[in-house]
Amino acid sequence: MDTTLESLGDPRIDSPLKSVQFVEDSSRVLMDISVESLQQQMAEGIVPVSFVKAGPRRNIYFDPRKLKCALVTCGGLCPGLNNVIRSIVLTLHHGYGVKNILGIMYGLQGFIPSYGHPVMELNPEAVAEINEVGGTILSSSRGPQDIGEIVDALERMNIGILFAIGGDGTFRAVSRITQEIRNRGERISVIGVPKTIDNDINLMSRSFGFNTAVSVATQAISAAHVEATGAPNGVGLVKLMGRHSGFIAATAALAKRDANIILIPEAAFDIEGPHGLLAFLEKRLSERKHAVIVVAEGAGQEYCCIEGCDESGNLKLGDIGLYLKDRITQHFKSQGVELNLKYLDPSYLIRSVPATANDSIFCGFLAQNAVHAGMAGKTNMVVGMWNEEFVYIPVDLVVSSRRQVDLHGKLWNSVLEATGQPSFKPPE
Amino acid sequence: MDTTLESLGDPRIDSPLKSVQFVEDSSRVLMDISVESLQQQMAEGIVPVSFVKAGPRRNIYFDPRKLKCALVTCGGLCPGLNNVIRSIVLTLHHGYGVKNILGIMYGLQGFIPSYGHPVMELNPEAVAEINEVGGTILSSSRGPQDIGEIVDALERMNIGILFAIGGDGTFRAVSRITQEIRNRGERISVIGVPKTIDNDINLMSRSFGFNTAVSVATQAISAAHVEATGAPNGVGLVKLMGRHSGFIAATAALAKRDANIILIPEAAFDIEGPHGLLAFLEKRLSERKHAVIVVAEGAGQEYCCIEGCDESGNLKLGDIGLYLKDRITQHFKSQGVELNLKYLDPSYLIRSVPATANDSIFCGFLAQNAVHAGMAGKTNMVVGMWNEEFVYIPVDLVVSSRRQVDLHGKLWNSVLEATGQPSFKPPE
Amino acid sequence: MDTTLESLGDPRIDSPLKSVQFVEDSSRVLMDISVESLQQQMAEGIVPVSFVKAGPRRNIYFDPRKLKCALVTCGGLCPGLNNVIRSIVLTLHHGYGVKNILGIMYGLQGFIPSYGHPVMELNPEAVAEINEVGGTILSSSRGPQDIGEIVDALERMNIGILFAIGGDGTFRAVSRITQEIRNRGERISVIGVPKTIDNDINLMSRSFGFNTAVSVATQAISAAHVEATGAPNGVGLVKLMGRHSGFIAATAALAKRDANIILIPEAAFDIEGPHGLLAFLEKRLSERKHAVIVVAEGAGQEYCCIEGCDESGNLKLGDIGLYLKDRITQHFKSQGVELNLKYLDPSYLIRSVPATANDSIFCGFLAQNAVHAGMAGKTNMVVGMWNEEFVYIPVDLVVSSRRQVDLHGKLWNSVLEATGQPSFKPPE
């Protein structure tokens, strides 16, 4: 795995940042910190993988007085978007003295003239209190756009650094945009800030908005618990975000330990049979009279699959929440048992809130480091966090695969301990 | 309208309450405070309607040392239930010295032996922090139960005062329970505390939980606004509670003024046509690119009606939220216009939260005054608030009709001013 | 008490408001709604006092196309200021079509040229999200300014309506400004929106920000309770706002019932002696090991009085919080009893938060009705709420005296019931 960073050229300008400690490009941190695996690699003569540390560089590539930057936000909403926008603008403006900053409206659509979207001037006044509201002041859109038209627009607007805040689809676009820029011989840096509320970006131990999403998801689980205990044989069923990875469901379930069953895409489950979900639920209700089930939207797709893709190229998911709601209701009805199932689908309430203090701070770090990377002339990379360090990672590594919940790791272990739930599969 | 209160007999015991100011039964407050209407009534020789003021009475009917009380919560969840339970228990225990208090579990089911539900001992320890969580520690259930069996249970448990926290259905039961108690010559007081998250109880200018519901509903509208502004031609559609009355929808819409269209049961609306909803929405989107619609669940039932009743005898409602979601989506699709509609149905998240400080305080007043009424031997009545005074009202007046949003009153006026929305009906 | 309203002249212009229900000047509501007192007044031939109902008038005085308005916020911060500003601007702009609106910066200082403060253009964009943050975007200041210079500024800026959001001092200024305007024969309306976090404005049953203040004060009392129970003989002592009236202290104490002793300016208390505070506290600690005391800042001034006034002409208060902290600590120390007293003074944290949903809605009503009054040519009056109706009240009535907690009313009764605290005075 090659973690070398691409660069537009030698940074020869003295950084205008004062008082701060500069970071060298040669500063790297290990990816894998297990002593066993490290010893094994060394025994095998393998050089352990490491990442370049993020931070301000002593020399920068762009002249701040002449530089114009652009920001764009793509894909679904995620808490913290406005914080990232605000911190990028403040760092560019106050830190580096960059006064020309444009906001591209409505995601990649904003580069395409035929949509007729305006651009927004960004400066400290324009971003003053935007962190108090959710969403993105730049709005967003889904789906790819013509790469050539995007680079045309960057040239036409004379952009030096483009900050692209988005997810997998956006980073695939970033990779192709950089390629096109290279082909044209332009000197435009493209820096990605990874956005995924699902927290499933490869090589990132945390993505912004996840902390906030878990906080709000926790409230939904509490609500489900209150509903479940508020009626005879009450069942609270909560569908949470998580198309491919159950991080939100698994993590939120740990906050108050009100959830009894957690279903995630990584762990297949039977519904019928002695080891299945329904048998366990029956037992739980007969013993405790109420139950809370949390299901990630990507779980159990074999039960509810549909076909096709959305505009961003993501596979469409069947609605496992509604499926389970109907299936469970039907099951108890057929047994003549009173059941009071309440179904909660809080996704839009989760992703649209302002960021928690914790996420705000995290967004600030990501944004500052994104600016440092762009100013130093790096390109085709994203800012991430790994082992509590902020690092720079080539875009191509990030889109190579998705991060998932390790069924043998501490998160899922903790869920199994906290819920006492079995595997919902017959022992092999 | 006869507002005279029914009583078990003369209260002859000195109240053990200290330091407080006692209220006389003869203290009454006017129902209608308009000078015009008062003058007209006087001109016509009509005695203006007035209510008995709530408050502690100097003489009480029950001997606190011998009294056993019971509490029951019925129907759907509502913020503040635990606060009412807690304050009734604390007032009985600390104020009057009543040490025997039972919680009936699972609503009226709890009186019926065949269900096998336990009862819960209630004392200050048992209710210590219950106000921090939503729902009801007594759980609840829907639907009527046999009145004779209920009174049998009251006799068997030797209950002197039953506090019934519930809505219309519960109060119809209270009326019949009281009748049965009278028939049997028992001395059992039944006091109602009105619970309706919809705020639609007759003769009550406010019911507990409404303030909290509006607070949380406001957040849902904000989320819809964030979603609407987060995509091209974004529409946030929020369904809020309100089966017969649009108080929650209308009031929540005023908090941040993010909503552009408010639909309530009281105001019929066209969907098609030049004055209809779709025409207005088209215009709004072409001008502003986003819109927020708030619809009360009981609005527009002519478009989505279904048949039948639920267990509490309430008419089943068609799902106007999903109906509008599909109708609007289809409309713009047929026109080839990009639309990003996000549908939010936050009901269970609203009704299950702990009460706001404001509602907590209000619940405390209701509970204290419910206890004062019961201790003084009143029965078949509820505690309410009218013109900022706490009052006692005969149950039968309360269930006679429902309160609705006055389309010529200050609330709806303010909504029309704030949104600028038209009537969605052709001018007559 | 004469509640007749002053007016600039006949309103002859048709209101541009659509769809709304207009209110007649002759619509009035009773001040006193007690049947007893009403009967007594009628027996004595006294005309009961009533207030003019607020609301949009069919005819207005100012031509919206030519009108310029100004807003100013004066005195200490209070939750909801930005909501009032925002709603006045939105109602003027969207409702009446008034496009020229100025914000006067830094309170009355903003009228005085020598301070050199700028003015702020106010329009929907400028007030878009200001309700999400506390304080006032117009900033504020304390203290009177020269009335002649203020009216000079109004003339110079060609203001037709001045909306003054402030307290007693501001309303005394409003009265004198109106007089000066009359003397000069100008046609400038001055409308007041009452602001007092203490909720002590005469003839107003509620002022904006109070609901929010109580919510946050509740959290401070909870914190004091947590601290009190977190150490042996723990005492949590919370000082809350309330210079002349204990509404915040008394109301907040009812929310969670964690407070054991409430001290307010209206109720004198002994510290020493068998009926005094210290004796009660000793007993409480020996029985329960912890106690929470809430003291309004204006309570017990005979123990800690100092001399002089602040810039707004308010009497300076001695710090009863610190006084009690020292006195209680000293008392238990002299007895050799371990005491863990934690002192909380959360005032700035309370008054600077954004408004609750409930207060936001209330601010919207006040602002709309303030605009309706001004547009109709009324002047020298304030918008208030009384018995759940919004009303217009002449300024001079409002400043004639302060509202205080009625020691024989339902609020204080409820506090005494909830805490069980004695009077802290020997029986007379």
Add this chain to the structure above:
Amino acid sequence: MDTTLESLGDPRIDSPLKSVQFVEDSSRVLMDISVESLQQQMAEGIVPVSFVKAGPRRNIYFDPRKLKCALVTCGGLCPGLNNVIRSIVLTLHHGYGVKNILGIMYGLQGFIPSYGHPVMELNPEAVAEINEVGGTILSSSRGPQDIGEIVDALERMNIGILFAIGGDGTFRAVSRITQEIRNRGERISVIGVPKTIDNDINLMSRSFGFNTAVSVATQAISAAHVEATGAPNGVGLVKLMGRHSGFIAATAALAKRDANIILIPEAAFDIEGPHGLLAFLEKRLSERKHAVIVVAEGAGQEYCCIEGCDESGNLKLGDIGLYLKDRITQHFKSQGVELNLKYLDPSYLIRSVPATANDSIFCGFLAQNAVHAGMAGKTNMVVGMWNEEFVYIPVDLVVSSRRQVDLHGKLWNSVLEATGQPSFKPPE
């Protein structure tokens, strides 16, 4: 640095935990993950320091059916205490089947008979909703107690595992208690869960409650900002926790970037002189008219030092907040410049709140891993987090020194970037 763990003996009992993944004692993670420093250590033949991974062990030492455990909370309050208590109890009860769990009341005082404090039975019902409230249901106390009496009590109550939740002083006691247990040949495990709201525990990259404290501190800084912008030349001065380390002040300042000056114990500062605080503040006010200063309580002690220690042996701190308040006020007064300084000291409001979702989850991990360690027979150690892994660390390493903000690290760098503040010291 020897990170070997002490153990009571061989764990020979099969763990009753089902479905979970067991962790081997040999699993270790690196302390230092910098590639440079690792290469240097290897070049010098130094074995890099590593920690034992936390987690459930396949074999345990204590027989759950016979085991009795005790919990104690010591020192000042910290958000999350009740979460740790609750999760330890739930993990012991549901996970391992341990039914005898005692809560020691009022910290170490609870072991000493002469205080006469009761003990509390802990089981799932007793801890059901305690996570919803701040503080500790076990209460706490400061100061050491006789080690022999503590071990006497452990013997008398027949405790097998003591979970001690506290800070430095507590861990020094843990070390001595373990020594005494060894001397007596007893088989009692003592496991520490580190508690410090200041986040300054050696070898822990995060301690519980810190996330929550930062969230609430952020609100206080916002309040200071609102106050600062609410009056001419407004200054908001906030004192935050941080006796020896400025983590809370520095981190909270990053959340909204409202703070302009951050003062922490690690960074000495001049007040007078051209590089001093006052000169910078003057400049800031003349340019921007308002400023927010955040000061950690341990900062600038050379200006306000006092003598002596508190009961826990901590040095008493002078009040730098009040000192700066007076000093700044005096400075501008002497220059005849209007200044409106508002001073906020929110400590008790910060430390007494319930934990955020994020901290709740973190507390759950700590508690589960503390139980796993105790059940496996480990002793004299604490549970910590390092590089995103939960690890076990010998107590003696933890108390050897304090963690502080690295003035050359990413946190302080980010603060300097975000505020633009200079060093407040003349260049060397």
